[in-house]
Amino acid sequence: MENTAVLNKTHSLDSQLKRPRWRQISWQKVLPWIVPLTLLVTWQAVVSFGWVASSTLPSPLAVIQDGIGLIVDGTLPKNISISLYRATMGLLIGGSIGFLLGFVNGLSTHMRALTDSSIQMLRNIPHLSLIPVVILTLGIGEIAKISLVAVGVMFPVYINTFHGIRSVDPELIEMGRSYGLSRQALFTKIIFPGALPTILMGLRYALGVMWTTLIVAETMAADSGIGYMATNAQNFMDMETILLCIVIYALLGKVSDLIAKNIETLALGWQQQKGVH
Structure with missing residues (x-):
């Protein structure tokens, strides 16, 4: 019986190796594209x-043509770069503050008693x-725009950093x-690795x-950015540009x-190796 099972397993492996390369493509890589392409x-x-009517809902080809025109005249690259700058700076500032507060409050009982209640109260205010x-x-x-983004991203980073550190197994x-x-060794070898998935x-x-906040910030009192392009297009009833900005x-x-998923894969590779062994 054992020999038969081994032979069957070997035959199965051989058949998989002999399959054409195109048949070895994982369905997990194909499935995510089905819904967007269907839409x-x-x-x-x-x-x-x-x-x-195309005036009400322009076709995807019309939106693509509009995007090509905005790329050629330099409008789209300029506004994308401005939006990326605002988003990145807001994430770096707000994320750093949230991480430091979560780190300190997660480790220090006195700091937690002093500041956590106030932070939780502010967190419940819609930013x-x-x-x-x-x-x-x-x-x-x-x-103003960067500060608003920073406030928006600070609290998710804070609450997850705080919870991750507090959830490390005391044993x-x-x-x-x-x-x-x-x-220092306790933090680098036990506490931080244990809290990293939650962080x-x-x-x-x-x-x-970050992106939700930036959209709102750029549609109010702005003269550049993707949100500004959408608001400006709305004034001229330019549906192609509005849909382009949404896309x-x-x-x-x-x-x-x-990018965040790849960072998780790289940072948490030790967990996968642990699972294999």
């Missing part, structure tokens, strides 16, 4: 057959409701102490908040999420 084809068909305050205090320049920490590890989860959530925001969000 695009349906969208194009609905407009092409006249079921919806987009602060737009009038930001405009009145910081104006409508770059500092592991006690075991590290029994082996004579210093505080990275907070980063992925913060990226979504660009979706693509930027997807690229950000892919």
